[in-house]
Amino acid sequence: MNTAHALEQDIDVAVRLRGIGKTFPGVIANHDVDIDVRRGTVHAIVGENGAGKSTLMKILYGVQKPDSGRIEVDGAQVSFSSPSDAIKVGVGMVFQHFMLADNLTVLENVALGAEELHGIGAKARRRIVEISDAYGLGVEPDRLVSELGVGARQRIEILKVLYRGARTIILDEPTSVLVPQEVDELFGNLRELTSEGLTVIFISHKLDEVLAVADDVTVIRRGTTVDSVGASSVTSAQLAEMMVGSELPSPSTEFSTVTDREMLEVLDLTLPGDGRNLLDAISFTIHAGEILGVAGVEGNGQAELVEAIMGMRSGVTGTVLLAGRDISSLHTRQRREAGIGYIPEDRHRHGLLLDAPLWENRVLGHQGRKPNAKGPFVDAAGARADTQRIVDAYDVRTPGIDTIARALSGGNQQKLIVGREMSGEPVLLVAAHPTRGVDIGAQGAIWDHIRTARRAGLAVLLISADLDELIGLSDRIEVILRGQLVGEFDPSTVTPQQLGSAMTGAG
Amino acid sequence: MSSALQARLTRLGLLLAAPALALLLAYAVTTLVLEIAGDPAGDVWDQILSWPEPRNLVNIINAGSVYYLSGIAVAIGFRMNLFNIGVDGQYRIAAFVAAVVAGEAWLPGYLNTAFAIVAAMAVGALWAGIAGLLRVTRGVSEVISTIMLNAVSTGLVAYLLRKLAVREEGSNDIGTREIPSDSWIGGFPLPGASNEVYGFVIIAAVVGIAYSVVINRTRFGFDLRATGQSETAAVASGVDVKRMIVISMLLSGAVAGLVGLPILFGDAYTYGVTFQSGLGFAGIAIALLGRNNAIGIVLGALLFAFLEEQANPLQIVVGVSPQIVDIMQGVIVLAVVIVYEVVARFGSRLEQRQAGRDLGTGGDAGAGRGGPGDKEVART
Numbered sequence: 001m002n003t004a005h006a007l008e009q010d011i012d013v014a015v016r017l018r019g020i021g022k023t024f025p026g027v028i029a030n031h032d033v034d035i036d037v038r039r040g041t042v043h044a045i046v047g048e049n050g051a052g053k054s055t056l057m058k059i060l061y062g063v064q065k066p067d068s069g070r071i072e073v074d075g076a077q078v079s080f081s082s083p084s085d086a087i088k089v090g091v092g093m094v095f096q097h098f099m100l101a102d103n104l105t106v107l108e109n110v111a112l113g114a115e116e117l118h119g120i121g122a123k124a125r126r127r128i129v130e131i132s133d134a135y136g137l138g139v140e141p142d143r144l145v146s147e148l149g150v151g152a153r154q155r156i157e158i159l160k161v162l163y164r165g166a167r168t169i170i171l172d173e174p175t176s177v178l179v180p181q182e183v184d185e186l187f188g189n190l191r192e193l194t195s196e197g198l199t200v201i202f203i204s205h206k207l208d209e210v211l212a213v214a215d216d217v218t219v220i221r222r223g224t225t226v227d228s229v230g231a232s233s234v235t236s237a238q239l240a241e242m243m244v245g246s247e248l249p250s251p252s253t254e255f256s257t258v259t260d261r262e263m264l265e266v267l268d269l270t271l272p273g274d275g276r277n278l279l280d281a282i283s284f285t286i287h288a289g290e291i292l293g294v295a296g297v298e299g300n301g302q303a304e305l306v307e308a309i310m311g312m313r314s315g316v317t318g319t320v321l322l323a324g325r326d327i328s329s330l331h332t333r334q335r336r337e338a339g340i341g342y343i344p345e346d347r348h349r350h351g352l353l354l355d356a357p358l359w360e361n362r363v364l365g366h367q368g369r370k371p372n373a374k375g376p377f378v379d380a381a382g383a384r385a386d387t388q389r390i391v392d393a394y395d396v397r398t399p400g401i402d403t404i405a406r407a408l409s410g411g412n413q414q415k416l417i418v419g420r421e422m423s424g425e426p427v428l429l430v431a432a433h434p435t436r437g438v439d440i441g442a443q444g445a446i447w448d449h450i451r452t453a454r455r456a457g458l459a460v461l462l463i464s465a466d467l468d469e470l471i472g473l474s475d476r477i478e479v480i481l482r483g484q485l486v487g488e489f490d491p492s493t494v495t496p497q498q499l500g501s502a503m504t505g506a507g
Numbered sequence: 508m509s510s511a512l513q514a515r516l517t518r519l520g521l522l523l524a525a526p527a528l529a530l531l532l533a534y535a536v537t538t539l540v541l542e543i544a545g546d547p548a549g550d551v552w553d554q555i556l557s558w559p560e561p562r563n564l565v566n567i568i569n570a571g572s573v574y575y576l577s578g579i580a581v582a583i584g585f586r587m588n589l590f591n592i593g594v595d596g597q598y599r600i601a602a603f604v605a606a607v608v609a610g611e612a613w614l615p616g617y618l619n620t621a622f623a624i625v626a627a628m629a630v631g632a633l634w635a636g637i638a639g640l641l642r643v644t645r646g647v648s649e650v651i652s653t654i655m656l657n658a659v660s661t662g663l664v665a666y667l668l669r670k671l672a673v674r675e676e677g678s679n680d681i682g683t684r685e686i687p688s689d690s691w692i693g694g695f696p697l698p699g700a701s702n703e704v705y706g707f708v709i710i711a712a713v714v715g716i717a718y719s720v721v722i723n724r725t726r727f728g729f730d731l732r733a734t735g736q737s738e739t740a741a742v743a744s745g746v747d748v749k750r751m752i753v754i755s756m757l758l759s760g761a762v763a764g765l766v767g768l769p770i771l772f773g774d775a776y777t778y779g780v781t782f783q784s785g786l787g788f789a790g791i792a793i794a795l796l797g798r799n800n801a802i803g804i805v806l807g808a809l810l811f812a813f814l815e816e817q818a819n820p821l822q823i824v825v826g827v828s829p830q831i832v833d834i835m836q837g838v839i840v841l842a843v844v845i846v847y848e849v850v851a852r853f854g855s856r857l858e859q860r861q862a863g864r865d866l867g868t869g870g871d872a873g874a875g876r877g878g879p880g881d882k883e884v885a886r887t
Binding site for chain 2: 312342346
């Protein structure tokens with residue numbers, strides 16, 4: 001925090017955040033965030049997924065209101081209730097996923113929604129060319145967006161916020177969609193912007209890129225700022241350590257319950273993607289009673305690995321054996337019925353029917369099995385009784401089993417899913433971020449349930465971004481990077497440096 | 508258990524409030540239109556809302572049974588987020604094939620009838636199945652393909668009619684060969700009415716019951732509904748979505764194939780150029796009105812049939828065009844769509860608040876429905 005306080009004397013701060021906090025039901029997304037962004041610099045904000053970067057950016061961009069703290073822009077305290085308030089004081093955002101209409105020209109895209117500034121005709125075109133020339137963006141106003149590549153589209157997005165009068169531009173993971181040459185071009189553009197006195201806030205988890213382009217770096221972990229440092233005075237290994245945290249939690253002191261029965265064997269699992277493989281020759285084994293944790297920065301193939309094992313992806317090659325039986329060609333339903341429980345990463349999209357009552361959600365994914373099915377019919381009575389059992393055993397706080405899933409808090413929704421997936425005596429549990437977005441109480445309960453099941457011989461594939469969870473639960477940790485398993489660690493001896501550099505590919 | 512009961516009562520209340528509100532809105536808008544046009548709104552309502560004669564009652568039930576089948580056909584698609592606009596083309600080509608088959612009378616008596624019904628369902632299923640296949644293999648939206656297939660079926664039927672039809676004596680009308688009378692489906696009388704209720708009403712009722720049981724009670728129906736509610740969750744639960752799309756299009760088309768048959772076997776006995784059209788589009792409105800519920804669609808179908816039957820004499824009695832009913836039906840459907848959405852959001856909010864209160868954690872637990880509609884809810 002020393003740097004932040006030293007900078008407080010500096011009058012030339014474009015954006016200052018002090019004590020920013022934001023809480024969602026059951027989750028603290030941000031607390032005590034202090035950041036000073038100097039004018040005319042590229043300021044990088046780095047942190048693991050789920051560290052609170054995106055909530056912070058939403059606050060800065062006016063999408064969400066902070067519960068506490070203050071935001072200053074150019075020395076004056078501001079309060080945003082919408083993105084248009086933010087752009088009024090010169091803060092603009094470029095999203096990771098572009099928001100351009102393909103069938104319109106560059107000019108039309110830029111002017112869309114900002115017609116009152118320079119109209120939609122010659123004046124707007126003049127202004128676009130002016131901005132483009134001033135910052136070397138090389139944007140041609142009359143080209144159709146559909147003809148343009150990714151790099152050019154990104155420059156249009158940048159031009160869009162400049163056109164609307166932004167003096168501070170937030171870029172969310174801007175390099176994730178670019179090829180290396182385009183990354184270099186983007187960095188050139190950013191330097192051009194800052195040399196003209198504009199300020200760039202650059203969100204990323206790619207440390208080498210951050211060090212290449214940023215002047216200052218702020219590290220965020222668990223919703224709060226860890227430190228702000230000058231980019232020239234830090235190495236990527238040091239940054240990685242700050243991201244992961246200097247103290248690792250102590251691993252579970254329980255006796256190992258790992259057996260020699262191979263429950264899940266994955267051999268040479270490969271999923272081709274655009275350009276490089278999303279999964280690249282992944283092989284591992286999980287024994288009965290063993291929890292294998294997969295660590296990695298999000299977007300390195302975790303989601304694809306889970307979906308490949310669950311049979312939800314087409315184009316996967318390689319072999320998946322469950323208790324010695326080849327399930328590679330089985331359909332998702334058959335894999336589940338062969339004894340795989342599945343806690344999906346996104347419970348709203350993959351785990352629940354939000355507008356259906358809890359007991360119907362008990363049936364979901366277990367349609368063909370007792371106690372939910374009787375021949376071709378759904379056994380409503382059986383499913384209801386078993387839902388009540390789950391609600392009691394897993395402490396799902398709900399008015400009743402006829403309540404719709406949407407009405408429950410995230411933690412209670414997740415406890416219902418965990419209870420459901422533990423039903424029917426699974427032999428393997430595939431758990432993707434099983435405690436993401438749930439409150440501490442529910443988190444502990446879910447961990448206990450997983451430990452208990454492990455003791456009873458369950459094999460678990462645990463994907464998580466939460467190192468507490470990985471180290472506290474796993475018997476073994478594999479690190480995934482760019483679709484490959486790049487290192488295996490023992491949770492009782494691993495150091496944060498080892499994990500951090502393996503996960504980020506740094507050092 | 509009392510909380511379950513309470514939840515059900517609340518849901519029932521909301522269920523009934525929505526159509527009541529929609530009908531009131533339709534009443535108000537229609538009255539407004541009549542007033543602006545300078546027509547006697549009071550007289551129009553007196554006519555429409557009078558109790559029908561037995562003869563009219565029979566007509567209402569008959570038209571209602573046709574609408575009912577059409578509504579069920581559309582509802583099967585709706586239940587899994589498929590918009591089968593092609594019921595219109597499906598029923599026409601199916602009714603045509605059934606008329607040809609039954610007219611040829613390869614089999615005797617009711618065997619002939621049964622064979623023609625099966626043929627109609629098969630043709631309807633096939634016609635809808637084309638759209639299903641295009642959707643899963645080429646990603647063509649079923650909305651587009653079924654609209655196209657409607658046009659194709661119109662042309663195809665007209666073409667085949669010229670090839671196969673016979674000219675009725677003393678008429679310019681052409682139609683398929685008349686079905687032998689021992690293959691007709693007899694009707695049953697209503698006290699005081701000279702005309703008869705279609706015997707096909709019973710088949711329509713059986714279809715309705717089958718629909719309700721399959722959708723609500725079977726594993727297949729669960730998969731179908733789950734896919735409609737959240738395709739991603741259905742995939743994760745192991746539903747083969749592509750297979751479901753094809754199967755539900757086939758089922759929807761098979762029921763669509765029945766739509767024209769009450770008329771064919773109970774009244775017309777031949778498929779000619781004057782065979783009733785537009786029944787498929789009415790089905791969309793009726794399925795919306797009935798919330799895809801087997802009983803709800805009965806009420807919707809009867810309401811549409813009632814309005815049309817009651818409006819018939821408007822021109823003679825009060826000098827107003829019976830087309831006013833089209834306006835009424837249109838407004839009902841619009842109002843229903845809006846009101847259902849508002850009521851659903853309101854209900855969702857209510858339940859979240861209820862859950863919050865029961866657990867003492869305050870409202871807004873879980874994911875709100877969000878969106879711009881929230882303001883409307885607040886006003887309701």
